Amino acid sequence: MHSIEWQKSTHSGDGSNCVYVLGGPADVIRLRESDAPDTVLTTTTDRLRHLIHTLKSAR
Secondary structure, rough: OOOOOOOOOOOOOOOOOOOOEEEOHEEEEEEOOOOOEEEEEEEEHHHHHHHHHHHOOOO
């Protein structure tokens, strides 16, 4: 059986509230938060890039 290896976001730091990222086929990205590891958000790299750009622009 293949084990899934989630990568902790570098922006999560050492605290207990961490965001984890998992890449997949065809530019699919999965995100989860350490407090709710069974809840997974699925998106694409383009949509995630757009979200991050929008959030940074709003500062």
